[in-house]
Amino acid sequence: GENVEQHPSTLSVQEGDSAVIKCTYSDSASNYFPWYKQELGKGPQLIIDIRSNVGEKKDQRIAVTLNKTAKHFSLHITETQPEDSAVYFCAASISGGSYIPTFGRGTSLIVHP
Amino acid sequence: EAQVTQNPRYLITVTGKKLTVTCSQNMNHEYMSWYRQDPGLGLRQIYYSMNVEVTDKGDVPEGYKVSRKEKRNFPLILESPSPNQTSLYFCASSLGKSYPLHFGNGTRLTVT
Numbered sequence: 001g002e003n004v005e006q007h008p009s010t011l012s013v014q015e016g017d018s019a020v021i022k023c024t025y026s027d028s029a030s031n032y033f034p035w036y037k038q039e040l041g042k043g044p045q046l047i048i049d050i051r052s053n054v055g056e057k058k059d060q061r062i063a064v065t066l067n068k069t070a071k072h073f074s075l076h077i078t079e080t081q082p083e084d085s086a087v088y089f090c091a092a093s094i095s096g097g098s099y100i101p102t103f104g105r106g107t108s109l110i111v112h113p
Numbered sequence: 114e115a116q117v118t119q120n121p122r123y124l125i126t127v128t129g130k131k132l133t134v135t136c137s138q139n140m141n142h143e144y145m146s147w148y149r150q151d152p153g154l155g156l157r158q159i160y161y162s163m164n165v166e167v168t169d170k171g172d173v174p175e176g177y178k179v180s181r182k183e184k185r186n187f188p189l190i191l192e193s194p195s196p197n198q199t200s201l202y203f204c205a206s207s208l209g210k211s212y213p214l215h216f217g218n219g220t221r222l223t224v225t
Contacts, residue, residue, distance in 0.1 A: 001172075003178050006155075008155075009120070009160065016181075022131075031211065032210075032211035032212075034213055034214070036214075036216075042218055042219070043203050043204070043216030043218050044156070044214070044216050044217055045216070046213040046214070046215075049213060051211070089155060089156065093210060093211060094210070094211075095209075095210050095211040100158050100172060101158070101214070102172055103153060103155045103156040103157075105153060105154060105155035106155050
């Protein structure tokens with residue numbers, strides 16, 4: 001089955017710096033790659049996603065890049081703010097077959113004021 | 114407001130006492146699923162459902178049951194809970210396999 005590795009597990013940055021979280025996946029058939037943000041006491045919430053026919057997607061301070069050849073995708077957050085502090089999860093899924101999206105183990109991002 | 118509602122938020126029980134965690138969505142989504150979240154392990158899928166009366170196992174189904182009698186509801190049943198099922202549980206729904214998941218706010222279960 002699919003395996004998703006996520007790094008780093010913890011990331012500490014100063015306010016205003018950029019943060020990058022990387023994920024690799026094993027199944028070349030995976031074609032949908034969402035990123036979720038989980039704040040304390042809440043469920044994960046989608047912040048951005050990308051499909052395999054696109055190499056990059058941007059939404060204000062957040063961007064995701066996908067390298068299908070190398071089977072990795074990354075989340076980029078620019079001009080970080082304290083409210084960006086949360087746990088971030090990447091995931092990979094295949095449009096066909098069983099419905100079992102595979103998640104990375106999460107990255108705890110801490111933004112220091 | 115579009116949302117996934119799960120209850121209860123917190124639950125403490127004893128080994129062997131059957132319990133049900135309810136989940137309801139108001140977005141008319143066909144896909145619903147249950148996840149457990151454990152420290153260092155991320156989110157692992159327990160069961161999913163692609164439509165009414167259609168359910169299938171996820172990665173960690175042992176010790177759990179589900180049912181999908183109505184499109185909006187997808188309860189998680191623990192017939193005989195054990196301490197290793199102590200975890201944070203999330204229900205989620207989506208339009209389809211390659212669409213974003215909408216998560217509930219979680220149920221923290223403790224089995225003593």
